[in-house]
Amino acid sequence: PRIMDVCAQEDAIVVPESGMQGVSVARMGMASSRLARNEPLGRKPGHKPDVAHMKDPELVALFNSGYAGMRKGLVDGAHRYEDQDVDGLAAEFLYPGFFAMFGFPDTELLVALQKNYNDWLHDYTTASNGRLYGLAAIPVQDPVAAAEELDRVIKLGFRGGCIPCTSPAGRPYFDEDYEPIWSLAEEAGFPLSMHVGCGSYVPPEYRPTKARRDAIADYAATQHTVQGTIVEFLCRGVCERHPNLKIVVAEFNAGWIAHWLDRVEQGLARERRNMDEPYTGAPPHEIWRRQFYATIEDDRPALATRHLIGVENLMWGSDYPHTDSTWPCSIDVLDELFDGIAPEDRDRITRNNVQELYGIH
Template sequence: MPLQSHMHLISTDDHLIEHPKLWSDRLPKKFLDAGPRIIEKVMPRSVHAGDGARGDAGTKLAEVWTYEGRIYPYIGLNAVAGKKPEEFGAEPTRYEDMIPGCYDPAARVLDMDIDGVQATLSFPSFPRFAGTVFLEAEDKELALLSVKAWNDYHIDEWCASAPDRLIPLVILPLWSVEECVKEIYRTAAKGAKAISFPENPSPLGLPSFHTNHWDPVFSACEDTGIPLCVHFGTSGKAPITAPEAPMAVMTALFGCNSMYATADLLFSPVFHNHPKLKFMLSEGGIGWIPYMLERMDLTWEKHRFYQNINQTVRPSELFSKHLFGCFIEDDFGIKNRHAVGIGNITWEGDYPHSDSNWPNSRKRVHDSMLHVPDDEVHQMVELNARALLNFPRT
């Protein structure tokens, strides 16, 4: 049996739903009204019509986030763990619409036990996966306090409730490199193991990877040994082809965000200036990686001489040292794992989102690796993640 009992299954990409008082429990009193909080609001109710289409069926009293007077309606962000695909559709709009493992760490660990998952790294929901809600804030003092509040909750409450099972990830105040650096060192001292960062800063109005703007951030990551997780979609630029295209087009193409990030980083100065830096391509899949590396190497061989790109190191060499692909289900990628690099692959569960296989993740991983040698299975499902995240067995 390839996924043997002594092998721990570690997910490098899950998600948590913030509990209603996360910020009100931590922000100064003067910021409580403007800070993130849950209110009830009448919202349109969408249902499945008999022919599979979506129809409007009046309204419902929903729980929504409000922040600086803006409304963020979907508290659940596709929190559909445990539902059948036929039941997917409207996002949960009340906590009672979700299973408790979405927002309660004790219940999450129980759900991990059911799923056969030993440890998990969880991204934010309300702040978006890389905290870019706070980048949009009008009051940057409040925004900075809100970033710190999420990080403190995640480290001190969520992960501290089961430190051998829940892996601390933090977000950054992206509008200030100086504050980013401070937050990296502050949270590293508290036990942070990963940092969520935009896959492409440029669409967010931030300087790109091709500038030296982020050098102090990357140096702080090298100094603390913390990898950056670039979850697809964190750029805020979804890969949609036309306004009329169904969401299925965007969902099928989301891995392209990780492809863009890979090409962007490998042709940038980032890894040449920061030889110890690591990036994780969260939820990007791995099947595309061999082709992209081949294509980038060919581009480098033929076109490097007249462009402002490194002339001596092939993109594929940089990939093997700095980038890690993360997959949920990727049978093609598993078959071509050596072209990706066994040491550059981690597994992810995506709980409680619609791509998750909960409560059957361990079985699905087992079945997908029936013909993979035990040592390679162990490396992909556990050992790579433990080394990358500095999260040893206890």
């Protein structure tokens, strides 16, 4: 199998044995195009640069050149420090950029792909001289293979991993088949992340159809994708059985969390009389504070409600190298975003929390 350019914003994984059939892989816009074109950064105070230029013919031509037209650090971990230095970052945790990797219907292919990805990610981050940390993909669609891969990546030195932000259809995360995964992750102190877009299946609204979907409404409601999944952990016994398991809700932002946790507790109070087994766990907001984290970018509502969410439960990220990243002006964005906020809160959200969660110093 190999990767080849297909068109302006797309690559494909080509498998020769299948008659040169390819799996389409969309190439997400790269933040580095801003510097490559020496273009001004249009943005509002406290926010990331805008992305209004994505259909610009010159930019499309740049994408046509493939990753060869981008910064070296995108494909070579030994050069990633150059991008970090531009942005004022000491280190980064890396999430998968190929979201479809978590939702292939062919489970055997999914397991093989994620194992290969983890091997590549290990090589890429190892070349970075300690400034990159990879988050391994865990193929939960096959719980037995997932437990084996989890054990393997822990031994390779990974400090955390990713699971789909939607549990596999018909097998919610409170199913007993996943217990070996949660137990091993808990025992190893291995946080598991659920990243936006990394679902175990393609939601109906994103499947090919003649009907035009409302992209604005979809974007505004992105957090709905993961909310039901969090409830599977919060209210269905997983966190009660595994009180030291850590879960990261990644790139869904967090301004919605304080109100949503109130709704979860109200819903639990209303429905507990109808539950097959009585709920005996701690209140959901206490479990959240104990076991959950959320990442933010330029999320003012999250900072305004940080004491309800938990200052210790928030972590900032730049989303580099995607086009809607705060790169290369992250420090300016943070200065504006945290204006008027206690320095110790900024230190926690931008550095201390992630260091403590993953055990780096």
